[in-house]
Amino acid sequence: MTGCPARYDEELGYLVVDDPALAREVLLDPETFRPDNAVLAHTPLSVKALRVLASVGFSLPPTLANNAGESHRPIRAAVARFFSPARVAGVEPLTRSLTVSRVESAADRLAAGSEVDLVEAIAAEPPALVLLDMLGLREVDVLALKAWSRDSLELFWGRPDEDRQLELAHSAAEFYDWLRRRTRAARRDQGDDLFGVLVGLGLSDEEVCAVGYFLLIAGQETTIQLISTAFRRSLGADAVASDVDPADLVEGVLREASSVPTWRRVTGRPATVGEVELPAGAPVLLGLTGHGGPADLAFGIGIHRCLGAGLARLEARVALECAAGLLSDVGLVEEPPMIDLLSFRAPRRLRVVTRSDGRRGLQPR
Numbered sequence: 001m002t003g004c005p006a007r008y009d010e011e012l013g014y015l016v017v018d019d020p021a022l023a024r025e026v027l028l029d030p031e032t033f034r035p036d037n038a039v040l041a042h043t044p045l046s047v048k049a050l051r052v053l054a055s056v057g058f059s060l061p062p063t064l065a066n067n068a069g070e071s072h073r074p075i076r077a078a079v080a081r082f083f084s085p086a087r088v089a090g091v092e093p094l095t096r097s098l099t100v101s102r103v104e105s106a107a108d109r110l111a112a113g114s115e116v117d118l119v120e121a122i123a124a125e126p127p128a129l130v131l132l133d134m135l136g137l138r139e140v141d142v143l144a145l146k147a148w149s150r151d152s153l154e155l156f157w158g159r160p161d162e163d164r165q166l167e168l169a170h171s172a173a174e175f176y177d178w179l180r181r182r183t184r185a186a187r188r189d190q191g192d193d194l195f196g197v198l199v200g201l202g203l204s205d206e207e208v209c210a211v212g213y214f215l216l217i218a219g220q221e222t223t224i225q226l227i228s229t230a231f232r233r234s235l236g237a238d239a240v241a242s243d244v245d246p247a248d249l250v251e252g253v254l255r256e257a258s259s260v261p262t263w264r265r266v267t268g269r270p271a272t273v274g275e276v277e278l279p280a281g282a283p284v285l286l287g288l289t290g291h292g293g294p295a296d297l298a299f300g301i302g303i304h305r306c307l308g309a310g311l312a313r314l315e316a317r318v319a320l321e322c323a324a325g326l327l328s329d330v331g332l333v334e335e336p337p338m339i340d341l342l343s344f345r346a347p348r349r350l351r352v353v354t355r356s357d358g359r360r361g362l363q364p365r
Contacts, residue, residue: 020293136193225346
């Protein structure tokens with residue numbers, strides 16, 4: 001643990017809780033520390049951005065991450081069935097196949113003397129394709145989904161200025177319009193994919209879209225970021241030659257530098273965190289990683305624990321196993337630029353070249 005267990009950060013505007021024990025207490029008390037602000041924009045949205053979102057009826061009513069009410073349990077139970085241990089184990093062959101093909105393609109390009117971005121070449125697509133398969137969703141433009149996801153993370157967890165907000169809002173509105181169309185189709189077709197199951201629960205269009213919006217972003221983008229961080233830690237012959245088991249390396253990343261380093265809560269009534277007294281309505285920012293806590297804390301705990309924890313662990317482990325040989329033979333050509341949002345942090349890209357051409361590149365820190 002570093003720093004004070006709980007301190008007010010004036011720049012961020014949150015009580016920051018870094019003590020893992022205190023963070024655990026907060027997460028296990030959703031009545032006092034509510035999730036109402038979990039998916040609100042960190043930077044207040046401009047009137048122009050809000051108008052763009054309103055034009056498609058954009059709404060994120062309480063469903064999963066932002067829901068502590070009675071409707072949370074049935075929605076979570078319905079979604080959890082897509083991520084059962086058996087279903088997660090069942091997608092390992094698909095995950096491995098998708099990853100191996102991308103590793104082989106990246107290796108060919110490196111052998112030809114090209115630079116390769118390991119994030120785009122290997123990490124970026126398999127988690128999205130696996131998620132869509134698990135949710136039963138077909139005919140999805142994966143490149144569009146990835147762009148929508150990155151833009152939405154920046155819009156709601158970044159610090160975009162008004163011009164950038166407007167660009168991001170158009171992207172989020174496009175995504176939401178797609179979700180609405182899928183929801184309407186599910187009401188007609190009554191299928192057994194994610195949208196069909198949610199419609200079958202009797203949820204409103206806005207509730208179905210809200211679940212889809214959060215799940216289709218969180219279910220793959222954070223895993224891409226986890227894999228990217230694990231790749232960064234594995235780069236270089238010395239790092240790979242240490243014989244660290246890939247599963248252990250993933251656990252180390254989750255403990256020390258998870259792609260989701262913080263999460264938000266707001267007090268529903270006066271409360272005390274450590275020695276800090278808070279009024280109702282006080283925003284709280286929980287440190288989930290890098291403060292000496294267990295790896296599991298990176299996925300949250302209690303009624304809002306990440307449903308995809310097992311899947312993320314599997315996909316990151318498989319990515320490391322499949323790319324181990326490649327990672328030992330390449331070096332970075334630049335210090336990686338970072339995705340650096342309030343609750344998301346990972347290398348934006350990992351540009352590498354093969355070591356055999358004499359350009360050893362940067363060493364991992």
